[in-house]
Amino acid sequence: MAGSDQPRRDAMGAALAVLNRLAGTVVLDRLGLRKPVERGVYQATKGGFTAAGAAGRAFTSARKLAAPQRPKPSGDPGLFDLTPTEDQAMIRETVAEFAAERLRPAAVEADARCAAPATVLRTIADMGVTLVGVPEALGGVGDERSAVTNVLVAEAMAQGDMGLAVACLAPSAVSTALVLWGDAEQQATYLPSFVGDNVPAAALVVQEPRALFDPFSLRTKAYRTPSGFVLDGVKSMVPRAAEAELFVVAADVDGRGPALFIVESRSSGVSVESDPGMGLRAAGMGKVRLDQVTVPAAALLGGGKAEVYAECVRLARIGWCALAVGTAQAVLDYVIPYVNNREAFGEPVSHRQGVAFKVADIGIELEGMRLLTYRAAARAEQGKPYAREAGLARRLCAEQGMRIGNDGVQLLGGHGFVKEHPVERWYRDLRAVGLAEGIVLV
């Protein structure tokens, strides 16, 4: 196996290695052979940013709440039904329009720059998408649990671009967590910012950089102290890491299991580092280092209950499923006209079963992904058990989502491999679905 039996490096090998580094950096740069975009990407990856957490605003509770505000579970409609409500259909249509007109055209540049355009983020805040999950008493519009609406929004947004969708949805993951599990003080302190004019960048942080990561077995630790907790560890796949003002961070409490903590980015000991991946680059992913970060006892979310944390992991996975469904739909919608117009051997390539059956399978598996995702979300918002449904949706969307991303490139052949077409980006984005934890929340 690779790694176990590598050739020993002798003098010539060492010289080659040095030459390779030179060829890779200095020489080519000096001769100006690198295109500016390439250099930019290289910088973002290699140098990037390493800094203290964003300075951020001071979150203070303006007014006291007598009790935390929670959305009610949606009623059990009783009948099997695949028709969204009128409100849901309208919201979905609005978001779909935004995704087609604003996200898709911005995707290529955002992917290269590893950042979402400020105008896009402002527009999404103005549209009030985050308000849907926040009860009226807290300045939002949603008095009922709306996991299905959130799924429809994420799906429609990802149809535009998955990376930008993640950047847009990252703050509402934090606000939704506060709505679902925050106490009166936490809600009064943080939620007003999320329904105001200037929604802060924020991130729900669960992932850690290691193989076979299991969100129920964390290396990031929270030690109880007389005045609160000290957090220590490294988290990864943090969206908009550089600008995020507020984090909800998963950490293991005294070796007794995971819980969620509210951590302000300006806390001492918080540092962020850029960590772009193969895809989702528009989301500005980074790592967050927590070096002996002190937080008050009031930073613990949901009383540290195991069920709260499990729910957070499940709701995030349903969110990733919705993103996968939207992106896979984008793939299908893109490859259909392509294989119909592309000719080979004197006719459209879609007249060949080898091509047509791949398209059929994309359609079939995509529909299955969508139904599993909707079922998990519907059960979640109705207050029914949904661990099984969320787990199965995750498996199917991970497996079939990646397969669809792969087939999307394959159906365009060499043209799918070049950046003239978006399928290569969807291929990179869809790889995240099987591994991402946290980040989004429905």
Added chain:
Amino acid sequence: MINLDVPAKFAQLVDQAHQAAAEFFRPHSRKYDQAEHTYPRELDMLAALLDGLAASGGGAGAGGVRRGGAQAGGNQNGANLRLLLGTIEMCWGDVGLLLSMPRQGLGNAAIASVANDEQLARYQGKWAAMAITEPDTGSDSGAIRTTAVLDGDHYVLNGEKIFVTAGERADCVVVWATLDRSRGKAAIKSFVVDRGTPGFTLVRLEHKLGIRASDTAHFRLEDVRVHKDNLLGSPDIQGFAGVMQTFDNTRPLVAAMAVGVARAALEETHRILTEAGIPIDYDRPALTQPAAAATYLQLEADWEAAYLLSLQAAWMADNRKPNSLQASMAKAKAGRTATDITLRCVELTGSLGYSENSLLEKWSRDSKILDIFEGTQQIQQLIVARRLLGKSSTELK
């Protein structure tokens, strides 16, 4: 409002069908698998029971759903969904035995979906099989050679039909024949032929890989005279739609059969794995669990997709939405998933599952037909592809 759980009003039906499957089918599963071509007498009593249920608005089996009547307002969960759920439960018991249920044949589904009211009344209480396939024509059902020639008040049928499920046991057989071979698919009509009609002879019964409890007949038709009132639907040559319409109703039911047998295999495998010390955890990432658990999760995820796609197709039929695409999607996913699940469950359980002491090996033989009859996997893929790509059958062959 989006909700993918089955309504509580069907709980009683599902429970009854499940008990029938557990008490009538499972105990006889192995017996009739081994005694191929023996009539499962026990089913007569169950069928009588089901007739009673159907009369009282219940019903489970492949009996088919009548189209017609005015659409009530709002979201409907009706006969199609009910029949689908019943079929899943019964096939959790035994697919071969369900296919042998008196008066629940695929021919009954065809009659229910395309017959006129007079015909419906005439065939009430009859057991109808379905004869489409011919020795030289399988998936290409538009190319059948059995002919029907009008002679006075009768049609005269000539040809050969194979793979007729329940053909020996049924009271009558719905036979596809062409009025004019030069007119292609549009000239294909279905005729109800009573078993005793002169010239309609049983050639033999097949020996099969699975569903051995169900008889599969080969017929020859030599100058078989059937009254012209036995032609289902319109005698006009005006399109394939008439006979093909049946498939929109029967494909979700075959998908349901696949969903039922696959669930049986999953449940049994879950039990065996748990006994072997392999718990299945829906929260922990599959890759951090034992390979057997990860495999199981993948299989169950595929099963859930097949199940929900089947429900979707039936729900659309209940709500009068055109569902050809969704019916084929359900059939394609369920057919391939059922063979994959049942075969992999045998692999997961090792020689326990491979042995005739377990039903797992039987289920993985039974399931294979579900990816073949009522349109093979490849035919479903063709239908889905043509729909998605907007291609005709001459463009995408």
